[in-house]
Amino acid sequence: MRSGILLKQALESYRSDADVGPLPPPVDTDSLLNTFHPDHLRGSVVKLGVGVNAGDSCQRDLADLLQTEAYIDEADLAGTPVTDVDVLVIGGGGAGCAAALAAAEKGARVLLATKLRLGDSNTVMAEGGIQASIEPDDSVQKHIQDTLRGGHHAGNPSLVASMAEDGPDVLRWLIHLGMQFELTASGDLQTRRAGGMSASRLVYCRDYTGLEMMRVLREAVTQHRSIEVWEQSPAVELLSNEFGLKCVGAVLTSLIDGQMRIVRTRSVILATGGLGRLHLNGFATSNHLGATGDGLVLAYRIGAKLCELDSFQYHPTGLVYPSHLSGKLVTEGVRAAGALLLNANGNRFIDELQPRDIVCAAILRECQEGRGVRIDDERVGVWLDTPRLEQTQPGLLERQFPNLMSRTKGSGLDPRTQPLLVHPTLHYQNGGVIIDASGASTVPGLYAVGEVAGGIHGRNRIMGNALLEIICFGRRAGYAATAKRDRGPKKVTLEHINQLRRALTLAKMPMTRRAPQILPAYAKGGLWTR
Amino acid sequence: MSTATHEGDNRTHISLTINGLAVDVTAGMTLVEAAWHAGVPGITGVGCLEGVCGSCRVMLRRDKVVSVGLACQTFVESGIEVIFLPAASAPRHHYDINDFKDSWDIHARFHSIFPEASRCRHCHGCVGACPKDISVEDGVALAAQGRYREAGEAFFECVMCELCDVACPELIAPAHVGLFSRRITAHFHLRPPNLITRLEELRQKRVEMGEGERDED
Ligand SMILES: Cc1cc2nc3c(=O)[nH]c(=O)nc-3n(C[C@H](O)[C@H](O)[C@H](O)COP(=O)(O)OP(=O)(O)OC[C@H]3O[C@@H](n4cnc5c(N)ncnc54)[C@H](O)[C@@H]3O)c2cc1C
Numbered sequence: 001m002r003s004g005i006l007l008k009q010a011l012e013s014y015r016s017d018a019d020v021g022p023l024p025p026p027v028d029t030d031s032l033l034n035t036f037h038p039d040h041l042r043g044s045v046v047k048l049g050v051g052v053n054a055g056d057s058c059q060r061d062l063a064d065l066l067q068t069e070a071y072i073d074e075a076d077l078a079g080t081p082v083t084d085v086d087v088l089v090i091g092g093g094g095a096g097c098a099a100a101l102a103a104a105e106k107g108a109r110v111l112l113a114t115k116l117r118l119g120d121s122n123t124v125m126a127e128g129g130i131q132a133s134i135e136p137d138d139s140v141q142k143h144i145q146d147t148l149r150g151g152h153h154a155g156n157p158s159l160v161a162s163m164a165e166d167g168p169d170v171l172r173w174l175i176h177l178g179m180q181f182e183l184t185a186s187g188d189l190q191t192r193r194a195g196g197m198s199a200s201r202l203v204y205c206r207d208y209t210g211l212e213m214m215r216v217l218r219e220a221v222t223q224h225r226s227i228e229v230w231e232q233s234p235a236v237e238l239l240s241n242e243f244g245l246k247c248v249g250a251v252l253t254s255l256i257d258g259q260m261r262i263v264r265t266r267s268v269i270l271a272t273g274g275l276g277r278l279h280l281n282g283f284a285t286s287n288h289l290g291a292t293g294d295g296l297v298l299a300y301r302i303g304a305k306l307c308e309l310d311s312f313q314y315h316p317t318g319l320v321y322p323s324h325l326s327g328k329l330v331t332e333g334v335r336a337a338g339a340l341l342l343n344a345n346g347n348r349f350i351d352e353l354q355p356r357d358i359v360c361a362a363i364l365r366e367c368q369e370g371r372g373v374r375i376d377d378e379r380v381g382v383w384l385d386t387p388r389l390e391q392t393q394p395g396l397l398e399r400q401f402p403n404l405m406s407r408t409k410g411s412g413l414d415p416r417t418q419p420l421l422v423h424p425t426l427h428y429q430n431g432g433v434i435i436d437a438s439g440a441s442t443v444p445g446l447y448a449v450g451e452v453a454g455g456i457h458g459r460n461r462i463m464g465n466a467l468l469e470i471i472c473f474g475r476r477a478g479y480a481a482t483a484k485r486d487r488g489p490k491k492v493t494l495e496h497i498n499q500l501r502r503a504l505t506l507a508k509m510p511m512t513r514r515a516p517q518i519l520p521a522y523a524k525g526g527l528w529t530r
Numbered sequence: 531m532s533t534a535t536h537e538g539d540n541r542t543h544i545s546l547t548i549n550g551l552a553v554d555v556t557a558g559m560t561l562v563e564a565a566w567h568a569g570v571p572g573i574t575g576v577g578c579l580e581g582v583c584g585s586c587r588v589m590l591r592r593d594k595v596v597s598v599g600l601a602c603q604t605f606v607e608s609g610i611e612v613i614f615l616p617a618a619s620a621p622r623h624h625y626d627i628n629d630f631k632d633s634w635d636i637h638a639r640f641h642s643i644f645p646e647a648s649r650c651r652h653c654h655g656c657v658g659a660c661p662k663d664i665s666v667e668d669g670v671a672l673a674a675q676g677r678y679r680e681a682g683e684a685f686f687e688c689v690m691c692e693l694c695d696v697a698c699p700e701l702i703a704p705a706h707v708g709l710f711s712r713r714i715t716a717h718f719h720l721r722p723p724n725l726i727t728r729l730e731e732l733r734q735k736r737v738e739m740g741e742g743e744r745d746e747d
């Protein structure tokens with residue numbers, strides 16, 4: 001058994017009216033991050049050995065996937081049915097739907113292929129809101145500055161500028177499609193100020209912003225005459241021209257019957273989202289089931305350059321218990337409303353409203369130094385003191401956080417009387433495929449938009465910029481992909497895979513494992529253990 | 531305060547069937563976890579695992595009583611039969627919001643797109659099916675009366691599982707009636723001054739800089 005105070009004991013000594021002690025004096029944040037943030041865990045980062053990013057730092061589990069054998073080879077392509085379209089969009093979350101709609105607006109025949117059901121995505125789960133500078137005391141310039149500062153100045157200023165400039169028009173476009181937002185009494189869009197913002201800039205739809213966005217986009221896509229949707233159809237490989245230098249399509253597999261299909265096209269828009277379900281460094285995740293980083297693998301193999309592969313956002317407050325919600329978020333709003341974080345001794349240990357990476361590192365420090373609450377060998381956390389919040393502001397939890405209340409209800413856990421056990425959870429991929437302002441990757445014919453793309457958030461994303469990014473660059477890529485009117489591919493090949501195999505062999509890398517992952521192992525119909 | 535709730539998974543044995551397969555699991559698991567644990571093949575109608583994507587639709591039979599629900603939000607029980615439902619079929623009601631230029635004829639349009647909506651027989655089938663306790667039937671009635679804002683509000687927590695559509699004997703497609711109501715409310719009536727002001731400022735700036743109008747949509 002590892003260190004920490006056992007749950008039973010910790011619960012017995014917990015009192016919602018106990019003195020929590022003074023906040024300890026602030027520590028040097030750099031050393032806190034360097035010692036405890038998962039990005040800095042010893043051995044968690046390696047150098048890539050093959051591909052366009054060879055020599056760059058990359059998280060270890062991700063590196064294993066980027067440098068692996070493919071599922072298919074040329075023999076598999078023979079006799080496989082071929083479909084021709086103008087634009088192929090891979091991924092049915094917010095970014096993919098926006099791209100498909102934009103391309104269709106311009107008259108393209110679009111095929112949108114997605115792994116699970118259309119809308120099964122990280123987008124649908126977003127609660128907080130979307131950023132756009134619309135208040136009189138705010139400006140596009142401030143939005144740019146906040147985003148760059150939040151990302152520790154590692155973001156690409158021109159991408160950030162495109163995103164911030166598009167913000168207001170993205171809202172107009174979403175409203176035109178039928179998305180609702182919270183309004184003030186005078187009919188203005190209601191805004192909130194969240195961590196890292198110098199003005200009130202977060203617009204939202206109660207705590208269901210992503211659900212509202214996704215169901216509108218989903219309906220708009222399914223209703224559109226020139227968009228065809230294939231569900232349960234993950235992409236397992238991209239296709240290149242005979243020189244392996246240009247993306248000309250993709251190979252899709254059906255999860256229902258295993259049937260493969262070739263799609264031939266002028267432009268492929270990758271919108272496959274994030275990778276929380278890879279459980280990097282053994283962390284639980286807030287992400288949906290399909291977030292397995294497939295897009296990074298596919299893009300890397302065909303030669304697209306990636307960035308910030310060693311930088312991930314861990315949300316400080318993921319649930320440890322109940323087990324079926326392990327890793328699921330308790331929104332930052334609960335801390336903003338005044339809930340404290342307490343260690344197993346019942347003491348505060350960090351200013352709860354510090355940036356996410358710092359709060360995350362502080363929680364991990366408490367757990368590692370024996371001040372965590374431990375359920376068993378694997379599960380440890382700290383208290384999020386919801387009963388104290390309820391005591392000081394009766395009724396607040398039910399009024400403002402119905403989502404949290406209804407989720408815990410089924411398990412006999414009542415946040416009003418029992419503190420929640422929380423631990424950092426893998427939340428967001430900060431980097432990804434390098435793109436330009438039209439969403440184009442470094443490989444001709446291949447675009448990447450949404451969480452799979454990188455360069456906007458630098459090494460840390462501030463709240464509300466992801467939902468903006470997916471629509472902004474989704475639309476831009478949809479328009480750009482349609483504007484290209486060459487004659488389309490003559491030959492579709494796996495030449496880039498042949499090149500990859502040669503590189504792996506030369507580098508003496510094992511070729512036993514295959515990627516992309518598609519589904520986490522526990523959901524592949526095998527034995528599942530918690 | 532007991533630790534039992536936190537420790538939760540008291541290791542009680544539970545037997546049930548999922549998609550016809552007999553399955554042995556422990557109490558405290560959801561139906562999705564149970565299906566994975568037992569290796570039931572082909573469980574791909576799963577997304578968020580927290581009750582917001584509406585994908586994990588199941589039909590349950592407890593002592594001959596049949597109901598529907600979301601598998602990621604339903605815990606295992608002894609003796610129940612569970613069937614994971616296939617994804618919903620393609621929509622039967624078609625419209626393109628870009629075709630709506632005039633809000634005065636929206637009532638006529640609604641009834642031509644959703645002709646069945648005025649034929650609700652008040653069977654409560656949709657209400658019984660909804661895992662989110664939405665007053666689906668009332669929402670449909672409001673839409674049929676042209677009260678789209680209120681109808682849409684009734685569907686605020688809808689997760690698009692379309693279980694109400696399956697339950698409706700009149701093929702009204704209540705989930706889509708709800709979404710239609712929400713969408714046209716925003717499309718025609720959301721005109722926030724702060725947003726409009728900023729859009730105009732940005733447009734003028736582009737004109738000054740000689741970038742001209744945007745051609746996008
Ligand atoms: C719980 C939670 C809360 C959040 N809250 C906020 C918030 O308040 N504000 C904010 O701005 N951001 C928030 N985020 C982040 C934001 O929601 C996501 O970054 C964003 O929605 C990603 O959109 P996307 O379209 O790029 O990816 P997704 O929405 O994840 O969509 C990707 C799609 O691609 C599909 N796919 C994956 N692999 C393949 C394949 N091989 N072939 C075919 N299809 C594939 C997936 O199934 C999925 O449908 C939150 C994220 C989470 C998880």
Ligand code: SF4
Pocket residue numbers: 584659660661662663664666685687688689690691692693694695704705708
């Ligand atoms: S209204 Fe219909 S689609 Fe929406 S949650 Fe209820 S049953 Fe599901």
Ligand code: SF4
Pocket residue numbers: 649650651652653654655656657666667670697698699700701702704
């Ligand atoms: S199921 Fe259909 S017919 Fe029955 S009450 Fe609901 S909407 Fe009306």
Ligand code: FES
Pocket residue numbers: 575576577578579580581582583584585586600601602603
């Ligand atoms: S998996 Fe999303 S509602 Fe169950």
